[in-house]
Amino acid sequence: EIVLTQSPGTLSLSPGERATLSCRASQSVSSAYLAWYHQKPGQAPRLLIYGASNRATGIPDRFSGSGSGTDFTLTISRLEPEDFAVYYCQQYGTSPYTFGQGTKLEIK
Amino acid sequence: EVQLLESGGGLVQPGGSLRLSCAASGFTFSSYDMSWVRQAPGKGLKWVSNISGSGSNTYYADSVKGRFTISRDNSKNTVFLQMNSLRGEDTAVYYCASSQWRGPFEDWGQGTLVTVSS
Numbered sequence: 001e002i003v004l005t006q007s008p009g010t011l012s013l014s015p016g017e018r019a020t021l022s023c024r025a026s027q028s029v030s031s032a033y034l035a036w037y038h039q040k041p042g043q044a045p046r047l048l049i050y051g052a053s054n055r056a057t058g059i060p061d062r063f064s065g066s067g068s069g070t071d072f073t074l075t076i077s078r079l080e081p082e083d084f085a086v087y088y089c090q091q092y093g094t095s096p097y098t099f100g101q102g103t104k105l106e107i108k
Numbered sequence: 109e110v111q112l113l114e115s116g117g118g119l120v121q122p123g124g125s126l127r128l129s130c131a132a133s134g135f136t137f138s139s140y141d142m143s144w145v146r147q148a149p150g151k152g153l154k155w156v157s158n159i160s161g162s163g164s165n166t167y168y169a170d171s172v173k174g175r176f177t178i179s180r181d182n183s184k185n186t187v188f189l190q191m192n193s194l195r196g197e198d199t200a201v202y203y204c205a206s207s208q209w210r211g212p213f214e215d216w217g218q219g220t221l222v223t224v225s226s
Contacts, residue, residue, distance in 0.1 A: 001170075043218075044216035044218055100152075
C-alpha cells in the first residue's frame with residue numbers, strides 16, 4: 001500500500017497570502033495518478049488537481065500542482081476566503097487508492 | 109449536470125448488514141468506474157471499494173475485504189455496497205464517487221451516514 005503523508009497538519013494563513021501544501025509518498029507515484037481535493041465542513045470533497053498538475057473543470061488558476069516521484073505540492077497563490085478548508089492528496093494509480101491524512105488550511 | 113445520490117445509511121447493530129445505493133444521472137454511467145469512500149467522524153478520507161464500468165472488475169480495501177461487496181446495475185444507473193458483519197469501526201459517512209478508467213474521482217455524492225452501535 002502506498003502511504004501518503006501530508007504536511008503541515010494545519011496551516012494558518014491570511015486571505016491574500018500564498019499557501020504551500022506538501023504530499024509525500026512512501027514509494028514512487030506516477031504523476032499521472034496524483035490528485036488533490038478539498039473539503040469544506042459538511043460537504044463532499046471536490047476535485048481540484050489531477051495528474052499532479054492539471055486543474056479540474058472550474059478550478060481557478062490560483063490553484064496549481066507540481067511534483068513527481070514521491071514529492072508533490074499544491075500551491076494556492078493568493079488565498080480567498082472560500083479556500084479555507086481541508087485538503088487531501090490521493091494516488092489513484094495503484095489499488096488501494098490511498099489518501100493522505102489531510103492538511104487543514106485555517107484563517108489566521 | 110452530474111448527480112450522485114446515496115441512500116441506505118442508518119443505525120445498525122454490530123454484526124448486522126446494510127446495503128447502500130448510489131443513483132447516478134447526468135453522464136454515461138456504464139462508461140465510468142464507481143468508488144465508495146468513507147469518512148469516520150472527524151477523520152480523513154478512506155477509499156473502500158471500486159468497480160469498473162462493466163462491473164467485471166472489483167477492488168476492495170483490506171479492512172472490508174470479505175465483508176463488503178460492490179456491484180452495479182447499469183440499466184438503473186446505480187451502484188451498490190452490500191455491507192455485512194459490520195463493526196464499530198465501519199461507522200462513517202459513505203460517499204460514492206465517479207471516475208473515468210484510471211482517473212481521479214471527478215464527482216461525489218453528498219454521502220450517507222452509517223452508524224454501527226448497539
